[in-house]
Amino acid sequence: MIYADIELKINSQKGNEILLLKRQSKNDYKKTILTIGVFHGDEPDGEYLISRYLQDRTETSNRLLFIPCLNPDGKEIQTRKNINGVDLNRNFPTKNWIKVSQSDDYYGGEKPASEIETQFLVYVIEKYKPDLILSIHEPYKVVNYDGPAENIAEDISKITGYKIEKNIGYPTPGSFGTYCGVERNIPTITLELPEKEDKELLWHTNKDIFTYIQDY
Numbered sequence: 001m002i003y004a005d006i007e008l009k010i011n012s013q014k015g016n017e018i019l020l021l022k023r024q025s026k027n028d029y030k031k032t033i034l035t036i037g038v039f040h041g042d043e044p045d046g047e048y049l050i051s052r053y054l055q056d057r058t059e060t061s062n063r064l065l066f067i068p069c070l071n072p073d074g075k076e077i078q079t080r081k082n083i084n085g086v087d088l089n090r091n092f093p094t095k096n097w098i099k100v101s102q103s104d105d106y107y108g109g110e111k112p113a114s115e116i117e118t119q120f121l122v123y124v125i126e127k128y129k130p131d132l133i134l135s136i137h138e139p140y141k142v143v144n145y146d147g148p149a150e151n152i153a154e155d156i157s158k159i160t161g162y163k164i165e166k167n168i169g170y171p172t173p174g175s176f177g178t179y180c181g182v183e184r185n186i187p188t189i190t191l192e193l194p195e196k197e198d199k200e201l202l203w204h205t206n207k208d209i210f211t212y213i214q215d216y
């Protein structure tokens with residue numbers, strides 16, 4: 001049982017559902033916070049944490065939005081990229097988007113926002129205008145941020161014990177962090193979970209992030 005409303009639902013190319021879930025306790029919510037899991041199909045633990053959080057009914061003064069699994073086709077075949085071999089985290093319509101070879105690990109598509117998953121996320125951001133975005137990846141065990149999110153990154157780092165990295169150390173044209181954080185000034189946290197962590201430990205380490213966003 002999941003205590004959240006289905007706000008939007010689309011089908012991926014392979015017919016898998018991509019959901020936008022909403023948890024909101026009051027009509028006059030304070031802020032909108034968007035949390036995203038499974039950007040990369042071989043990084044399933046964000047969906048695990050979101051689903052586990054939503055199994056309990058809790059009050060929030062904010063409007064909490066969740067995309068538990070952005071890339072269900074990639075998850076199905078356990079690959080980082082989507083079904084078209086595109087790294088969704090390089091497919092955003094940023095000023096620095098570049099076309100690279102299809103064989104590249106970070107192939108960002110034939111053109112910016114060519115992929116339905118990217119289009120969906122761009123639509124959600126334009127429609128709901130989140131005040132804070134949390135994107136959950138693996139396996140670097142760090143808190144990375146883009147845009148005006150340094151204080152939030154410090155809070156998340158205190159909760160998890162994962163250290164902060166301003167950026168991951170290589171250029172990321174067309175990345176989600178560049179799209180939201182750098183170009184739109186939305187505080188954007190990229191939470192990199194540890195690799196293949198025990199699920200109970202993972203939940204225990206990260207559960208207070210959800211308490212944090214409930215009243216952020």
Ligand SMILES: [Zn+2]
Binds near residue numbers: 137138
């Ligand atoms: Zn990732």
